[in-house]
Amino acid sequence: MADSSIHYDIIRRPLFTEKGSRQQERTNTYAFEVHSGANKIEIRQAVESIFSVKVKKVRTMNVMGKLKRVGASYGRTSDWKKALVTLKEGEAIQLA
């Protein structure tokens, strides 16, 4: 993980949601959409490198794409991976 551009491939975008902002306030946890192949260690390193913070814990989950209908035909949006990154006390990320 020496190349920092890889970090930007791993962290796709931060997620801004009601639930996410609640978790931010209560447990200092930030939600991101991440590369589907990335593991927790890679995500930890990417977040630490991009935002210059210390990560306490990373949890991940695979989110199934939604079923969409266009006229008579059905399709799915892509599956993706969500990472919930808890930072150490006193650390914070400025998003948006």
Add this chain to the structure above:
Amino acid sequence: MDIQIEEIGACRKRIQVKVPVDRIQSHIEEMYKWANQNIQMKGFRPGKVPRNLLEQRVGPQLLVDAKKSLVEETFREALQEQTLDVVGSPRIDIDEEPLVPDQDLAYSVELDVRPEVTVGKVKEVEIEGKEIEPTDEDLENALQSIADQRRQLSPVEGEIEEGDFAKADLDYCLDGKSVVKKEGLQINTRIPVVGTDPEEFTAKLKGMKKGGSAKLPITFPENFEKEEVRGKEGELEITIHEVMRFQSPAIDDELAKGYQFDDLDALKKDVLEKISEQKEAHEFGRREEAILEALYSENPFDLPEGLIVEESQHRLTQYAEHLRSQGADDEVVEKQLETAKEDVETEARLAVRNLFLVDAIAKKEKLFVTESDVEQQIQRIAAENQATVEDVKKYLEEKEMLGELRMDLVNRKVREFLRTTAKISDSLKDS
């Protein structure tokens, strides 16, 4: 809230308002609350967006808007508190910088206030009257303009005069040789052939007769049909075949019949009636203006200059729109506006003066507009425009023109009152 009022001219005041920090902060809070409820942000239900996210996303613009709305709000409060009767649009001096939450906000507003108008005795104002009976000259002019509407282009004997048309052959020559010949063209003394000198063209044409011909120099234009001669100096030979002029028909029974009248006398009678109506309306208007002028001279008052400027600009904008609707380009419009500016300003000053004067007279003589007056006027407008009363009402309400309509009715009532109660001096009649 600290409010200071300063007199800066006749009917003009400057209000300086200072809004304290706590009021600013509570206003900003309200703005964020409103924004939270009304901004659609993906991932959040309305009203559930965290404050820090809102501040990042809409904060800067919100503070600019907050400044405007706070100024409007506090200015309205200041006016109510000071019971100022404002006329025209106040000029608020404020920058586009965002509101600073922890600093007092200071701004100033310049505004015009209603002048104090005193009117003396408004009944039996003495003015001179002018004759409103149509004269023979009025009738003659009116009949001539009716005949002129039926004028036709017809051949005449004799010389070409200014403004006449002619049927002619044009022979374009270069080095004495004919290049192009055009036969049977209709030319006019005021519309020179392209490439000739306009003054020389008119001078040569005037005085020519049927069968006559004249030569004059020409520079072949860039769009001339023969490409090889374009831009070269040549000669144009004009041969006249017929002199033509617009001629009005004779004022007789035949003309009257053309306008669906039995004979000339019937037409004359109708024309006389119309002239009488016009002259009467004109004279009534003149008398009303004269009375208002007399009343103003007796008790002059200061006029709010800002309102006059606004009224002038409004009139100039309307005039410009009118010119554009008739196809005038920007340059012409600008020139016309420059010429009309002074007159428009004088008219605007008079209109503003009369507005306050009429209002004061209405109050003094208790001339009010009733609901039935408004109703009758709406019915009249509906009848004139072939619309239903409901449609007219709806239109006036939508355009917020009911106030204007009422003002117009008061104006008419007052003017009629002044005119009918005035003393018209017979000795000064024209007759």
